[in-house]
Amino acid sequence: MGMTVLTVGEVTKYIKQTFVSDPILNNVYVKGEVSNYIKHTSGHMYFTLKDKTSKLKCVMFSNRNRLINFSISNGMKVIVGGYISVYERDGIYQLYAEEIQPDGIGSLYLAFEELKQKLEKEGLFKPEHKKKIPALPRNIGLVTSTTGAAVRDFLTVVKRRFPGVNIYLVPVLVQGVQASEQISNAIDTLNRYSNIDLIVLTRGGGSIEELWAFNEERVARSIFSSKIPIVSAVGHERDFTIADFVADLRAPTPSAAGELVVPVKRELEVKINTLLRQLNFQIGRKIISNKEKLSYLKKRLYSRPEDFIYQKQQEIDNITKDLFRNLKSLLERKNSLFMRLVEKMEALSPLKVLSRGYSITRKYNDKTIIKDIKALKKGEILETLLYKGQILSQIIKLEEGRTEYGN
Incomplete structure (x- = not known):
C-alpha cells in the first residue's frame, strides 16, 4: 500500500544522477595497478584498477588517450584522473579516465x-x-x-642573430630546495630596472623532479606580477611547467627562445633598406608631381593674371544668367497654375451662377437659404439675391410641387 515502484532503468538513472552531482566524484584521482588492459580497434582503452581490497573498472576514450606518451601494460602502477559515473546499460559504475600518469611521480x-x-x-x-x-x-x-647547456645555447643563438643585444645574466639555481626562491627573487629584481625590455627563464630538460622549481606557486606569482614580458623556455619541447602557462610566451627549448625573442639583424637591415628605397621613391615621385603642378600654376598666374579674374567673372555672369532664366521659367509656370485655379474658382463662384439668370432666395431674418417650401410659412419676409440687386418680398401663398423648367 502506497509503495513507489521504480523500473531498473529509473533506479540506474537515479544512481547516475547521484554520482554526477557529487563534486568529489566529478574530479578524482585514483591510483592502483592496471589489469585486464584492452585497447579496442576504435582506439578506446578499457582496463581495471585494483589494489589489495577492491577493483574499479575504467575506460579512456581515444580523444583522451592519444596524448599519452608512455606504454600501458598489465601490472603497471598508475594514477588516473577523471570522473566516476554509471554505465547505464550494464548498471555498473566506472572511472572515465581523462589523464593517466605512472605512479612513480604520483605526489608531484x-x-x-x-x-x-x-x-x-x-x-x-x-x-x-x-x-x-x-x-x-x-x-x-x-x-x-x-x-x-641552456645558457650557452641561448646566448649563441642571440649573438648570432643580433649581436648588438645586451644580455644581463642573473645566475640562479634551477633545481633543488632553494631554486624557486632564487628564480622568484631574480624576476622581482629585474623588474626594478627600467631598461630591461624582456626576461627569459630557461634551463635544460629533465625529469619532473628536476624541473619542479618552475612548478612552484611563488615563481608563478612572480611571473604574473612582472611588468616586464617574460618568455619561459624550460626543458625540452614535450616538457610543460606551470611557468609555461603563466608566462607571456612559451619557447619549446632554450635555443628556440633565442630565435623567438630577437630577429636576424641582417634580414632586418635588408628589410629596412628595402622600405627606405620604396619610401624615397614614393617621396621623389610626389615631389616631381607637385613641382609640375606648381610650374603649371605659375605659368598661368604670372603670364596673364587678369585672365584668372576674367574667367571667374564670366563664370559669375553665366551663373547669374542661368539663375534669372530659371527664375523666369519658374514664375511663368506658377502664374499659369494660378490662372487655372482662378478660373476653376470663378466657375464655382455663386456670382457666376447669378450672372446666368439664376437667383438665391433666403429668409430675411436669419439669412437661411430656402431649398424646400416646407421650411416657410405664410406672411414670412424673404430676400431674393439677383446678379444685380436684391428683392424683399412677403409670402402670400405657398404651393407644393416640383418646379418644372422650360419656356
Whole structure:
C-alpha cells in the first residue's frame, strides 16, 4: 500500500544522477595497478584498477588517450584522473579516465595538477593578461644557471642573430630546495630596472623532479606580477611547467627562445633598406608631381593674371544668367497654375451662377437659404439675391410641387 515502484532503468538513472552531482566524484584521482588492459580497434582503452581490497573498472576514450606518451601494460602502477559515473546499460559504475600518469611521480603530479587548476581558476593563464613581446628588445634579462647547456645555447643563438643585444645574466639555481626562491627573487629584481625590455627563464630538460622549481606557486606569482614580458623556455619541447602557462610566451627549448625573442639583424637591415628605397621613391615621385603642378600654376598666374579674374567673372555672369532664366521659367509656370485655379474658382463662384439668370432666395431674418417650401410659412419676409440687386418680398401663398423648367 502506497509503495513507489521504480523500473531498473529509473533506479540506474537515479544512481547516475547521484554520482554526477557529487563534486568529489566529478574530479578524482585514483591510483592502483592496471589489469585486464584492452585497447579496442576504435582506439578506446578499457582496463581495471585494483589494489589489495577492491577493483574499479575504467575506460579512456581515444580523444583522451592519444596524448599519452608512455606504454600501458598489465601490472603497471598508475594514477588516473577523471570522473566516476554509471554505465547505464550494464548498471555498473566506472572511472572515465581523462589523464593517466605512472605512479612513480604520483605526489608531484597531483601537486602539479592541483596548482594548475587553482591558478587557472584565478585567471593567471588567460590570454588577455599576456603582455606583448617586444619586436626588438635591446636589453634582455636572462634568469638561469651559469652551468649547463641552456645558457650557452641561448646566448649563441642571440649573438648570432643580433649581436648588438645586451644580455644581463642573473645566475640562479634551477633545481633543488632553494631554486624557486632564487628564480622568484631574480624576476622581482629585474623588474626594478627600467631598461630591461624582456626576461627569459630557461634551463635544460629533465625529469619532473628536476624541473619542479618552475612548478612552484611563488615563481608563478612572480611571473604574473612582472611588468616586464617574460618568455619561459624550460626543458625540452614535450616538457610543460606551470611557468609555461603563466608566462607571456612559451619557447619549446632554450635555443628556440633565442630565435623567438630577437630577429636576424641582417634580414632586418635588408628589410629596412628595402622600405627606405620604396619610401624615397614614393617621396621623389610626389615631389616631381607637385613641382609640375606648381610650374603649371605659375605659368598661368604670372603670364596673364587678369585672365584668372576674367574667367571667374564670366563664370559669375553665366551663373547669374542661368539663375534669372530659371527664375523666369519658374514664375511663368506658377502664374499659369494660378490662372487655372482662378478660373476653376470663378466657375464655382455663386456670382457666376447669378450672372446666368439664376437667383438665391433666403429668409430675411436669419439669412437661411430656402431649398424646400416646407421650411416657410405664410406672411414670412424673404430676400431674393439677383446678379444685380436684391428683392424683399412677403409670402402670400405657398404651393407644393416640383418646379418644372422650360419656356
